[in-house]
Amino acid sequence: MAHHPRTDLESAAIRFAGDFGDCIQLMGDQFARTSAALGNAVFTAPDLPGEIRSRPGTLGGVHAFQVGFGSSAITPGDYVHTLVAMTPAALRANLPDVAAGGIIVANTDSFVAEEWVKAGYDRDPLSDGTLTGYRVIRVPVTTLNADAVSALKLSPRDADRSRCFFVLGLMYWLYDRPLDATLHWLRDRFAHLPDVYKADRRSLKAGYQFGMDLPGHAGFRVAAQVYGPGVFRRVNGATALALGIAAAANRSGREALFASFPFAPAVELLHQLMELQPPGVCPLQAEDESAAASMALGASFGGSLGFTATAGPGLGNISDVIGLAVAAELPLVVIHTMRCGPALGVPGKPEQADLLQAIHGRNGESPVPVLAVRSPADGFDVVLEATRLTMRYMTPVIVLTDVGLLHAGEPWRVPNVATLPDLRPPASPPPPTPGKPFLPYARDVRLARPWVVPGTPGLEHRVGGLEKEDGTGVVSYEPADHEHMVNVRGQKIAQIAGDIPRLALEGPPQGDLLFLSWGGTYGAVRQAVESLRTSGFNVSHGHLRHLSPLPADTSDVLRRFKRVVVPELNCGQLVSLLRSQYSIDCESLPKVQGRQFLGAELADWARGSFRPRLLSPGVEL
Amino acid sequence: MAHHPRTDLESAAIRFAGDFGDCIQLMGDQFARTSAALGNAVFTAPDLPGEIRSRPGTLGGVHAFQVGFGSSAITPGDYVHTLVAMTPAALRANLPDVAAGGIIVANTDSFVAEEWVKAGYDRDPLSDGTLTGYRVIRVPVTTLNADAVSALKLSPRDADRSRCFFVLGLMYWLYDRPLDATLHWLRDRFAHLPDVYKADRRSLKAGYQFGMDLPGHAGFRVAAQVYGPGVFRRVNGATALALGIAAAANRSGREALFASFPFAPAVELLHQLMELQPPGVCPLQAEDESAAASMALGASFGGSLGFTATAGPGLGNISDVIGLAVAAELPLVVIHTMRCGPALGVPGKPEQADLLQAIHGRNGESPVPVLAVRSPADGFDVVLEATRLTMRYMTPVIVLTDVGLLHAGEPWRVPNVATLPDLRPPASPPPPTPGKPFLPYARDVRLARPWVVPGTPGLEHRVGGLEKEDGTGVVSYEPADHEHMVNVRGQKIAQIAGDIPRLALEGPPQGDLLFLSWGGTYGAVRQAVESLRTSGFNVSHGHLRHLSPLPADTSDVLRRFKRVVVPELNCGQLVSLLRSQYSIDCESLPKVQGRQFLGAELADWARGSFRPRLLSPGVEL
C-alpha cells in the first residue's frame, strides 16, 4: 500500500517490551544500529527488571528497551511513539509512557486469558477499551512467524526462536528503515549456523512485508540528523566511564587502579574494564565497599590514580575513606551511581537523591568536589575532568551518575587520544637539601600539596587521618593549626569555582524562565527547551556539571531570570543547595518515581498545562 | 592578712593543669564538690590529652581540669580566672585561655631549665616577661609540701604524693572555700591508710595557710546561687545519657539494648551502663560500628528500644543501617559524638561539624529527626525526647553531642522517675479478622506504622530495605508507590515540627540581635547574653534542641530580629541550613579549633571589640 504517503517526524521513541525470552535487548540493539547507520541521533535505554529472571508473564519480569532516534537531541525521556508489547504484562507495565494516540504493536498470540491474569488484567486489554485512543496493530507473531519459516521444517521451538526478527522487520517497515544492516549482522553472526541465519532472515523480511500489507497504515519517515564529520560509535554510560578511566590513565601518565564491590548496575564498570583490559588500568574486585575505596586510596598513595565505584548505600559505607583522603590530601575518584532509596529502594531505577549526601555526608568539615554526568557519553569527559581536579587539587572527587545513564546508549564522536586534555600531574618536588627539608604539606598556588611517589629517595614522609601542621605535615593538636587547616582545605576546594567553565546557557542569557538541570535530567530538559523555543517560548537552559563548588557565576546567571525551575529526580536537593549558597529561591519540579523526566512532560509544564506536584511545605530536604 | 577585704565575684573559672602524675582530676573534683556543697552552680570540664599517657613535661601530655563556679549560668567557656600550672608545659598549653589580669599559680619547683625546654620555652617563662599582665603566685610546691609533712617521716616520694592537696588548700583559701568537705572525704577514703590521710590533711591545711600568709593577696568571694529546692547531684554528659537510656526503658516499658563499638570518649556510655547495670538495659560491645547499629536495629525489630553510639567517622559507617531503619520504619536512637574532623582530626576535642551529615548523610530521600544536647545534664532529657519521637513516629533519631559535653559535669536536679514523661508506645494492633488482614504499613494520625512485637500471634509480617506498597508493606517497584512512600516518609518527619516546643527565647521576642545556639554552644551563648543584658544590651538568646525538623516558628522568630548571629564550632552549618530552609541570612561566627566558645569571647564580639574571623567568601559548607 505504498500509495499512502509516510508521515514525517522529527524524532520518535519506540519501546520493545516483553519477557526474558523475547530478545528485547536484541531487537532494540538492532534497531539502534540500523538507525545510527542511517544518520539518526540514537538514544537507547534498556529497562531491566529488578530480579534476574522472573516468572514469564508477570509484571516483575518485564524487560523493556527504548530506542529514541531522530534528527535532534534525543533522550530516554520521550513519550513512546510505538510500544511493542509481546505480552499483556509488557503492555500493562509500559502503557503509561505511550504518547496519546501512540501505536501499540500487540503480539496477539500471547493475549490469552491465562496471560492477562498473570499481568493483573481481568479482561482482554485488547478488546475491553483499555486501548481506546491508541492505534493498535494486532500481530499474531508466533503464528505468522511459523508460517514464514515453515519451508525450513524446523521444530516449532526452533521456529519460534526467530519471532523477534519478525517484529523487528515490522518495525523497520513502520519507520522506513532498510534491512541490510541487520541482514549483514545476521550473516556474520550465524555464518556457522546456516539454518538459524535463514530463519531469521525470512522472519525479518516477512515482518517487513506484513507491514507493507497493513491496511490503512502508511508508516513514518524520521529525518536523519546532520552531524559529523568524524568517527562515531554508540556508547553506553558504563562503557563511557570505563573508557574515561582508561583515557585518564593514558593522559596522566599514571596507572589507574579501579577497585569496586559489585553493585548492579555499577558493576558494569568492573565488567567493562576486565573485558577491555585497557592498557594502564588494573581492575580489582573487592570484598566490600570500604575495602574497595581503601584499595583505591592505597593506590593513590602509591602514585597511581585510585578509582572506586559505589551505588546506593555504598557511598555512606565509604564516607570514612573519603574523609581520610580529604585529610591525607590524596587523589581518589569515587564514581557513585544513584538509585532509588532509602536503603535499597527500587533496584535498577534512577534517582538523584544522593546529591546532598555527596556534598555533606562526611564527619568534620570535609569539602570535596562533586561532579555529575549528564548523558551516557558525557561520563567519559566527566571522568577526565574529575581526574584533572583530583590530581591538581590533591582531593578526592565524587562523580555522580545514575542507573538510567549507565544503561543508556547514545552516539559518540570517538575522540583522538592525542588531543584529549593533558592530565600530567605537577612534577615531583626536588630532593631536600640541607636546611631545606622536604615539606609534604607545602602548598602550591592552588593550595595543593605535592604528590610524591613512594620509592623516591629522600622524600619519605608520613600522612594520615590526624590533624597536621601545615607544611611539615607533623601531627598537631594545636587549636590554631586545626583551624588553619580546616580553612585551607576549604579554600582549596572553594577556589576550584574559578578553575571550571562558567555556567553555559542554551538560549538567551536572561529572560522569563530558566530551566536548570544537573546530571541525567539534562536530556529531558534540553529536549523540552528546544521544543518550547521552537514554539516560540522564551526559555533558556542551564546545566550544572560541577555541583560543588558551583561555577563562580551561578548566582549571577540565575538572578538574570524571572523564574528558575529545577526539575530533579528527588525532593528538591539542588534547589535547597542553591538556596543555602545564594539565598536564591528556585522552583522545584520533583519527581521520585524511579523514572527520568520526559521532555514533553517538562514542556507541558512550561506551557502551563502540567501542574507540577510541588513539595509539601516543610518537607525536609 | 585577713584585714584585706576579699573581692566579690559573680562567678569564676579556675583551671588545674599539670602532668599525669599531678592528680589534676582529683583537685578539680574536690574543688567542684566543695563548691557545689556551698551552693554554687558548678561546671566541670576536664581536658585530657589525645594520648593515653604521654611523656611527662611535654605539651602533648598536659592534663587540665576546669571548674567554673558561681551564682549564675556557668559554662566550660569562661576565661580562666586562676590557672594552676604544675609544669611549664601546663602553663604553655593553657595560658591563652587565662583572662587578662588573671592569676597564675606556678609550681616553681618544676620551672627548671630541663622542663622549660621540654615545654618548648627557651627561657624561664616565669621571669622572661611571658607573664606580664598576669598576677603570678609562685609556689615551690614540692618543697613546701615536704616541710608540711616532714613530721610524718615519710619517704620523699610518699611525701610528695600529697602535694596536690597543698595546692588545693591554697585554692580553697584563694576562693574562700571551707576545708571540711575534702577533709571528710579524705577521712572516709583513707580510713585504712592513716599515714596517707594525715599527710593529705597536713598538706591541705598548709596550702591554706600559705594563702593566708601571702603578702598583698586577699582572695575572692564567690556568691552562692540560689536554687532548689530538690535533690541535686553532679552529673557528666556521659552519665546523663546513660541514665537517660535507663529512664527511657523504664518509662516506655520496653527493654533497651545499647550496642556500640568503643570510641573514646563515647565509650563512656558503654562503661557507665556496664557499671550501673540499670534495670531493663542491656549493654553490648560490638565488633564495629555497623554491627552495633545493626544489633540495635535488630533489637528494635524485636520490640525493644535499640540504641547505638558513634563518634567521628562512625556515623558514616552506619548510614546504611539508619537508611534501613528509615525504610523499615523502626525505632533506633543513634547518639553521635562530634569531634574534630575530617577523619579522626584532633582526638578528644569538640566540634559541631557533623550537623549537615546527620541531616543529609544517607542515600535516597531519607529524612530523620536530629536533636542536639546542649549541656551535660541535658543529655538525659534529650534521650527521653528522642525515645518519644523514635517510637511515636517509627523513625530512627539522631542525637548529636560532642566530646566536651560528655566529659563536662554540672549540677542536676535529680528527677523523680514517676513524674518523668510517660513514654509507653501505642498499643499493638488487634489480631486480624477475616476480611481485615493485618497491615504492617497502615498509618495512624501521625503517619506512623504499628510497632508489632514478634511473638504476637497473627501479626507475622515482613519488613525490609526495598520499597513497599503503603499499607500492606508488600515489596513494590511501582513508580507511584515509590513516590507516595517518599512523600509519606517526608511528611511524617516534617510534621514533627508541630509536635515539638516552639523556639523559646531568653530576652525580648524581637530586637536588634539574636544569638542563636544549638548543641554545646548553649552555655557560652547563655553566659554572653546574660552578661550583655546586664550591661544594657538589647540581646536575646534562642536555642535549638531540634535541628530537623526545626520548630515550626523558627523562621518567624528569626525574622523579628535585625541581626541573627549563630556561633558554631564549624564553618557555619546551621547558618547554611537556615538559609536553605528559610532563605534567611544569619551571620556565622565560626570557630574550628577543637575548643568551645568562651562566653566572654561572644560578649566581646557583640560589644564590637572582637573581630570574628568570618569564613572566606565561597568556602564550601
Added chain:
Amino acid sequence: MTGTSLPVLSAKDFATDQTVRWCPGCGDYSVLTNFQHALAGLGLPRERVAVISGFGCAGRLPYYLNTYGFHTLPGRALPLAVGLKAARPDLTVWVAVGEGDTLGPGVGALLHAVRRNVDIKILLFNNEVLGLTRGQASPAARVGTRTRTTPHGSTESDLKPLPLALAAGLTFAARTADVDAERLLNVVRRATFHRGTAIVEVYQNCHVYNDGAFDYATDPSIKAETTLELEHGKPLIFGSDRERGVRLTGPTADIVELRDDVPLDDILVHDESLPDPTQSWVLSRMTFPEYPECFGVFRAVERPTLDEILHVPPPGPTRALQDLLAGDDPWTVV
C-alpha cells in the same frame, strides 16, 4: 484440630501469598520448600520464628515465609539477628544469607556471632557466585571459576565458611544441598534445637550464573563416590560399595581403600561432640576431587550462649532506677 493441643502446622502454613521471584530452575526453590517443611515439623508456632536475611537472591527468603521477617542489607543480617536474639531470647531466629554476603561484607559479623555463640541459626546459601548482581566471583569461588569478573578463571584461593567459622569457635556446623530434602529437614531441625550458633551450609545451584557447580555432589549416579555422609559414632566410609574410608595420618586426612589391608579400625570414627574442633575442621575442608565432600553434621557441642550470658543477672544487687539517678553523692537543697 482439637481445642487444647497446639495446632499442627503444615508447610503451607509457612508460605505467604507472595509470588516467588527466583529464576526458573534456581536451587532456591527447593531450599524454600524444604525449609517450609522443616519449620512445619518443628512444632514451633509461626509467631515465635523470625527470619532475618541479607541481600542477594537468597535474601528474598523471608518474603515467602509466613513468620516474622526482615530483609536487610549486605553484611547486616547477622548483627541484626544478634541484636534481635539478645533482646528476645524467646524467639527462634534464623538467618538466610548468601555466601557472597556472608563471606564478603558480613564475614566479620559471622565470626563475632560465632565466637559469642549467639543462639541464632544460619542458613547459608552457598552457590559460589554473586547471583543477584549477575554473576561475579564470590569469595567462595573455587580456583578456576570463570565469571564476569574472572574472565580467565579465578586465581584467588577460596574462603570456606565452615572451616572459617570453626576456627572462630562454631558450636554447630552442618552442610547439605538444595535438592537433598531429607537431610535439609534433618539438619534444620537439629540446628533449631541446638543451643548456640548453628550454621547450615546449603550447596545451592545458581542456574543462571554457576549452573551445575555442585552436580558432582548431587547427581545420584555419582554422589556415592564424591560425597561422604557424616554419621555420629560411625566410621567415615563412602563409595558406591562403601569401599573407601577416611584415615587421619597426623593432621592430614587420607583416603584409603578398605579392600586393601586397611582394617576398619583404622578408619576415623565421626564424633560431632569432640571438644577440640580440629577433626571437624579437617573434615569440613575436604574438597572434591581430592577428597569426597562431607555432608551432614560436622560438629555439635555446647558452651554458654550470648543471650544466656546477657540474661544471667550480673553479680551484686541491682539498683533501682531512682537510686541510680541520685548517684553516690547527691545533696538536698531546701
Added chain:
Amino acid sequence: MTGTSLPVLSAKDFATDQTVRWCPGCGDYSVLTNFQHALAGLGLPRERVAVISGFGCAGRLPYYLNTYGFHTLPGRALPLAVGLKAARPDLTVWVAVGEGDTLGPGVGALLHAVRRNVDIKILLFNNEVLGLTRGQASPAARVGTRTRTTPHGSTESDLKPLPLALAAGLTFAARTADVDAERLLNVVRRATFHRGTAIVEVYQNCHVYNDGAFDYATDPSIKAETTLELEHGKPLIFGSDRERGVRLTGPTADIVELRDDVPLDDILVHDESLPDPTQSWVLSRMTFPEYPECFGVFRAVERPTLDEILHVPPPGPTRALQDLLAGDDPWTVV
C-alpha cells in the same frame, strides 16, 4: 661508605625526629626499636619501604619510621595496603595494626588479603585489649579477662589471628613477643622476603590496661616451661630440661614427658612447609596453660600472589587505547 655500594643503614636511619607518644612502660617501645633494627638489617633502601597502619596505639608506628607511611583508620589499613601493593609491586609494604582493629572492623580485610595472598607483611600488635580507647575487651581477650566492658570477666571465646588466617589460606605465619629482640628481627626478616601475605603476631604488653598478660610467656624464669620455640625440621620439644614434647594423636596435640617411655620419634617434627595447613593450625591454637605457646615460624609456603597475578598480562593481545575508544562498531561521517 664507598661510592658504588648501597649505603649500609643503621636502625637510627629508620627513626624520625618525632617524639614517641606511648605510655611509659609500653611494649610498643621494644617493638619499635626491634623493628627499626630489623629494617636496617634488610638491605632495603628506606624509600622502598611503606608502612601502613590502622588506628590504635600500634597505629602510631609509621610516625617513628623514616620510610613512606600512612596512618589510617580502624579496619582500613589492610585494604589500603592491598591497593598500594597492587599498584606498586616494587615496594615492601608493612602493615602495623592492633589486634582490636584487625580482628574487629578489619577482620574481613584480613581474611581477603590472606586468601589473595597479597604480598604484604602484617605486624600484628596483639595486646589482647583495646588500648587507645582506654581498655575495653578485645576480640582476642581470653575468657575471664576483666576490662571496663567486661567488669565480671569476659565470657566470649576469643578470636586468635593466626588460626583464623590459616583457615583462610595464610602462607606465612609467625609469632613473637615485644621483648624478644632476636626472634623479632629474625621473623621480620623472613616475613619481608616471603612472597605472599605474612603475619608476624607480636605479643605486646599494654602496660596500662592489660599489664603482664604475657608474663607467662616472656618471663625468662619460666618461659622455657610455658613456651615452645618452633624450629623447622626439629622435634617440638620444650621445658627447662627440654624434657617435654608435642605428639599428635589424631588431630589433637598431646604434651608428653620424654622421660616416660615416649621415644623421641613419637614427637612431632616441625615442618613449616607442609602444603596442608592443619599442623600449623593446631600449633597456632595451642594456648597456655593447657599447652606451651608456640613462637617462631608456623608456616611458610608459596603460592601465586595477587600482585603477580595482576601483573601477568592476561591472555590475548592488549588493545591500544585508540582502538578501545572506537569500539567494535564505529562508523564514519564525512
